[in-house]
Amino acid sequence: MPAPLTFRDRYREAAVVKTRIIVAAAAVFLLSLIIVGRLAWLQIGRHDHYTTLSQDNRVKVVPLAPTRGLIYSRDGVLVADNRPAFSLELVPERVPDIDATLAYLRRIIDVTEPDLDRFHRLRKQKRRFENVPLRFNLTEEEVARIAIDRHRLPGVEVVAALSRNYPLGAALAHVIGYVGRIDEADLKRLDPVNYGATTHVGKSSIEQTYESQLHGRIGYEQVEVNSQGRVLRVLDRTPARPGSDLHLTLDVSLQTVADSALAGRRGAVVAIDPTTGGVLALVSAPGYDPNPFVNGISSARYAALRESPDKPLYNRALQALYPPGSTIKPLLALAGLEYGLRRPADRDWCPGYFQIQGQEHKYRCWKKEGHGAVNLKTAIAESCDVYFYELAQDLKIDRMHEFLGRFGFGSRTGIDLPQESAGVNPSRAWKRAARKEPWYPGETLIAGIGQGFNLVTPLQLAQATALIAGRGTAVRPHVVEAIGETAAGGSRPPLAIERRLITLERARDWETIIDAMHEVVQGPRGTARRSAEGAAYAYAGKTGTSQLFGIKQDEEVENEDIEERLRDHGLFVAFAPLDKPRIAVAVVVENGGSGSGSAAPVARRLFDHYLLQTMPAAVPANHDG
Amino acid sequence: MRMDRTESFWDKVHLDPLLLAGTLALLVAGLGILHSASGSNDALVLRQGVHMLIGLAVMVTIAQVPPEALSRVAPALYVAGLLLLLLLFVLGTGRGTRRWFDLGIIRFQPSELMKLAVPLICARLFAAGNLPPTLARIGIACMFIALPALLIAKQPDLGTATLIAAAGAISIFLAGLQVRYIFWSVIGGLLSLVPLWGLLHDYQRQRVLTLLDPEKDPLGAGYHIIQSVIAVGSGGLFGKGWLNGTQSRLEFLPERHTDFIFAVICEEFGFVGAMALIAAYLLVVVRGLQIAAGAQDTFGRLLAATLSLTLFVYVFVNTGMVIGQLPVVGVPLPLVSYGGTSLVTLLAAFGILMSVHTHRKRLSF
Numbered sequence: 001m002p003a004p005l006t007f008r009d010r011y012r013e014a015a016v017v018k019t020r021i022i023v024a025a026a027a028v029f030l031l032s033l034i035i036v037g038r039l040a041w042l043q044i045g046r047h048d049h050y051t052t053l054s055q056d057n058r059v060k061v062v063p064l065a066p067t068r069g070l071i072y073s074r075d076g077v078l079v080a081d082n083r084p085a086f087s088l089e090l091v092p093e094r095v096p097d098i099d100a101t102l103a104y105l106r107r108i109i110d111v112t113e114p115d116l117d118r119f120h121r122l123r124k125q126k127r128r129f130e131n132v133p134l135r136f137n138l139t140e141e142e143v144a145r146i147a148i149d150r151h152r153l154p155g156v157e158v159v160a161a162l163s164r165n166y167p168l169g170a171a172l173a174h175v176i177g178y179v180g181r182i183d184e185a186d187l188k189r190l191d192p193v194n195y196g197a198t199t200h201v202g203k204s205s206i207e208q209t210y211e212s213q214l215h216g217r218i219g220y221e222q223v224e225v226n227s228q229g230r231v232l233r234v235l236d237r238t239p240a241r242p243g244s245d246l247h248l249t250l251d252v253s254l255q256t257v258a259d260s261a262l263a264g265r266r267g268a269v270v271a272i273d274p275t276t277g278g279v280l281a282l283v284s285a286p287g288y289d290p291n292p293f294v295n296g297i298s299s300a301r302y303a304a305l306r307e308s309p310d311k312p313l314y315n316r317a318l319q320a321l322y323p324p325g326s327t328i329k330p331l332l333a334l335a336g337l338e339y340g341l342r343r344p345a346d347r348d349w350c351p352g353y354f355q356i357q358g359q360e361h362k363y364r365c366w367k368k369e370g371h372g373a374v375n376l377k378t379a380i381a382e383s384c385d386v387y388f389y390e391l392a393q394d395l396k397i398d399r400m401h402e403f404l405g406r407f408g409f410g411s412r413t414g415i416d417l418p419q420e421s422a423g424v425n426p427s428r429a430w431k432r433a434a435r436k437e438p439w440y441p442g443e444t445l446i447a448g449i450g451q452g453f454n455l456v457t458p459l460q461l462a463q464a465t466a467l468i469a470g471r472g473t474a475v476r477p478h479v480v481e482a483i484g485e486t487a488a489g490g491s492r493p494p495l496a497i498e499r500r501l502i503t504l505e506r507a508r509d510w511e512t513i514i515d516a517m518h519e520v521v522q523g524p525r526g527t528a529r530r531s532a533e534g535a536a537y538a539y540a541g542k543t544g545t546s547q548l549f550g551i552k553q554d555e556e557v558e559n560e561d562i563e564e565r566l567r568d569h570g571l572f573v574a575f576a577p578l579d580k581p582r583i584a585v586a587v588v589v590e591n592g593g594s595g596s597g598s599a600a601p602v603a604r605r606l607f608d609h610y611l612l613q614t615m616p617a618a619v620p621a622n623h624d625g
Numbered sequence: 626m627r628m629d630r631t632e633s634f635w636d637k638v639h640l641d642p643l644l645l646a647g648t649l650a651l652l653v654a655g656l657g658i659l660h661s662a663s664g665s666n667d668a669l670v671l672r673q674g675v676h677m678l679i680g681l682a683v684m685v686t687i688a689q690v691p692p693e694a695l696s697r698v699a700p701a702l703y704v705a706g707l708l709l710l711l712l713l714f715v716l717g718t719g720r721g722t723r724r725w726f727d728l729g730i731i732r733f734q735p736s737e738l739m740k741l742a743v744p745l746i747c748a749r750l751f752a753a754g755n756l757p758p759t760l761a762r763i764g765i766a767c768m769f770i771a772l773p774a775l776l777i778a779k780q781p782d783l784g785t786a787t788l789i790a791a792a793g794a795i796s797i798f799l800a801g802l803q804v805r806y807i808f809w810s811v812i813g814g815l816l817s818l819v820p821l822w823g824l825l826h827d828y829q830r831q832r833v834l835t836l837l838d839p840e841k842d843p844l845g846a847g848y849h850i851i852q853s854v855i856a857v858g859s860g861g862l863f864g865k866g867w868l869n870g871t872q873s874r875l876e877f878l879p880e881r882h883t884d885f886i887f888a889v890i891c892e893e894f895g896f897v898g899a900m901a902l903i904a905a906y907l908l909v910v911v912r913g914l915q916i917a918a919g920a921q922d923t924f925g926r927l928l929a930a931t932l933s934l935t936l937f938v939y940v941f942v943n944t945g946m947v948i949g950q951l952p953v954v955g956v957p958l959p960l961v962s963y964g965g966t967s968l969v970t971l972l973a974a975f976g977i978l979m980s981v982h983t984h985r986k987r988l989s990f
Contacts, residue, residue: 012756013801014923016756016800017799017801017923017930020798020930021799021918024914028937035941035950038950039896039899039900042857042858042891043861043862043895043899044861044862046858047858047862049858050854050857051859051861053858053859054855057852057871057872224875225875226876226877227877228876
């Protein structure tokens with residue numbers, strides 16, 4: 001080593017660096033302590049916290065939607081089920097050439113431009129390993145075509161998802177209703193936990209009323225995911241509990257008969273088993289196909305349904321209000337007997353009109369020339385208005401209101417279907433509240449023939465008829481008989497057990513009225529006798545006509561001359577067989593003209609179908625409809 | 626110096642057993658961790674193994690070169706490195722980062738060369754004069770340091786630039802910079818942060834800001850820090866076990882096999898594993914300082930101490946980043962992170978340490 005010219009104190013220089021090395025070593029030690037301290041804090045002090053965060057990172061809880069309960073009719077027909085709907089999906093990362101695959105798919109199945117646009121839009125939003133749907137609702141044939149070419153289509157998947165389906169379509173739409181996609185309003189009232197994976201909810205009728213039973217309980221799957229969200233494996237699984245099946249009181253074959261009897265008309269039919277209260281048929285015509293509602297009906301189709309003058313979405317059977325017309329007469333006659341105002345044999349004279357003492361106005365009977373001498377039975381059988389004007393004058397509105405109230409008029413039946421109307425059972429109090437007017441005596445007379453303020457639903461009429469058929473005993477009308485796997489094993493909704501009871505002073509009065517109603521259909525001068533010709537069983541009924549607009553005094557109008565939509569509504573209530581009734585019906589045919597001509601034949605077809613199933617030997621002579 | 630010292634086997638091969646043991650322990654542990662961190666990517670682990678063998682060969686070779694020779698080549702090495710950095714600048718026009726030359730089989734980063742060249746040139750500079758150095762000499766040293774640091778910062782590779790500047794600063798400190806100058810330079814350094822902030826790229830600023838509040842941007846720049854800290858914290862005392870780290874295996878952890886490999890160690894081997902690793906680093910650093918303290922001349926002493934302390938700075942900056950105490954800068958964990966160039970550089974530095982230690986004259990006064 002060459003000696004330096006200047007004097008260098010090598011020991012001092014070494015000491016300088018060594019001192020600095022010691023200082024640096026101390027710094028190393030201190031800085032190491034910081035790292036160690038921080039590690040101890042993170043790994044020991046906050047270990048639990050970070051363990052949770054790490055778990056949250058890797059474990060995702062995937063909710064599993066429960067399968068919706070099925071709905072069976074009384075005769076064992078599946079009326080609402082869940083069908084696999086197939087959709088075609090692509091997993092981009094597994095498709096070698098997306099454009100070529102799309103081109104190939106377009107050759108073998110129907111893929112529209114909007115399908116492609118949606119596909120490309122969704123593809124941008126999703127990760128490469130996530131399924132991107134290309135087509136929905138594949139037909140069986142399309143599924144088969146894709147299956148054949150499967151080996152040529154890597155990354156192309158046919159995915160099945162359950163979709164609600166209503167095999168009978170429009171015939172049961174007003175009873176079953178439909179499910180639809182959960183919307184904003186639904187989100188506000190639904191339990192967000194239990195509906196975490198559910199896409200559809202009951203929107204109307206049974207699907208709505210029994211939503212909680214049909215829905216079931218949500219399940220969960222715990223899956224391990226990586227940072228991109230790709231599911232690597234299932235860690236734990238709590239299966240969803242499927243919804244309960246429903247068993248209806250509804251008889252599909254009877255429903256179909258009722259539906260076809262009203263085909264092409266507007267109106268409603270309600271048939272009830274008076275011994276159980278079970279609704280056997282409930283038709284509102286026209287109906288609508290509920291299936292398009294499930295996955296979103298197009299706005300054009302929906303607008304067409306909404307704006308149709310026939311109002312197919314409107315459930316006439318429990319929402320529409322009609323003046324009961326003469327169908328109310330047996331009840332008022334019963335009130336006359338109950339309050340001791342009439343005896344069955346009391347005679348009255350019908351000159352074709354009635355006048356309140358001291359008034360000029362003539363209250364006309366539907367039979368211009370008059371019925372002549374009438375008693376209770378002939379007044380009902382021939383539907384004499386004058387007899388009931390006089391009876392109403394004697395009963396007065398208060399007693400009429402009270403007595404009709406016992407048969408359910410003016411209040412909801414409480415059936416297990418939504419949006420039922422209450423109707424109007426007029427009274428002085430009602431009129432003061434609703435019209436701010438006192439009650440006039442003339443209005444009592446009009447109420448006596450079921451016109452004026454009286455408004456009832458077909459369901460209320462059927463309920464009242466069932467009460468007559470049951471001689472004052474009936475169960476509340478209901479559509480669902482049992483909830484559970486089988487009809488026998490299921491639990492019964494409380495509604496199906498609740499009894500209604502009307503006790504009269506003299507029980508034989510029931511028979512008097514029923515006898516008169518029997519005369520209506522099977523008596524020589526009964527208004528509905530033509531529709532009952534050849535019936536293999538005895539039954540009872542009452543026709544009615546709802547006047548849509550007032551006919552001026554002395555003006556003669558034939559229904560045939562009036563434009564169809566201005567014609568009167570035809571009504572008919574009936575039950576059969578006479579002694580042990582098994583079915584009570586109410587029929588309304590809008591603008592049908594008279595009850596005897598339009599509504600009574602419908603009831604006859606129902607009875608024939610329902611009763612003769614168990615009495616196959618007897619064949620009805622002819623049909624009048 | 627002791628006169629009666631006999632030449633041992635290790636002196637003959639110019640290797641230091643303690644340094645070698647610590648290094649080999651870290652390398653072997655590194656391969657095992659890399660296996661897990663890379664998602665059992667055998668090819669990658671194998672490549673790193675090859676890097677290690679090359680690095681060890683370089684280390685052994687350099688250890689044979691006496692310090693005097695190293696001192697002689699220092700200026701040439703430094704000038705060559707500087708030219709290469711400038712060349713990168715010319716080639717790397719346009720957008721994006723240009724940090725390396727693609728030499729076909731390997732990619733060569735001139736900035737790695739500077740990690741050795743700067744300590745070498747500084748040691749030579751200070752050894753040429755009296756200690757503590759004069760202000761003029763310190764000024765020259767600052768220039769030697771600032772030139773490559775600025776060129777690298779412009780690449781932009783702020784992490785490496787900072788580390789090279791740190792190496793130079795350590796060298797100046799060890800040379801005996803007076804305490805008053807240290808005081809004033811700290812003040813000056815803090816003041817220069819303000820204009821420096823303006824020179825930073827947006828993403829660089831973001832990294833600093835993110836460190837201060839990672840939760841502010843949990844899916845953006847803060848994501849790395851958050852996931853890294855979760856990995857570390859969830860490791861606990863004993864860790865989740867080798868290959869069982871969910872944060873790394875399920876890819877929540879970014880840069881798992883490179884810059885954030887320490888998080889994998891913390892997650893899979895826990896506090897105990899992290900302590901063992903830090904202990905191994907401290908063994909190497911302390912042994913390096915011991916070699917420095919025992920060196921015979923100023924050049925060897927300064928060089929050995931600078932290289933040892935720089936190693937510690939690497940470890941501190943990397944682990945500090947992983948546990949969320951320092952900004953996210955691209956500094957690998959020495960000897961463990963995947964990467965060939967930095968590994969070879971580090972092992973070359975260990976070769977220098979061994980050279981300094983084993984080329985002592987047995988007769989001295």
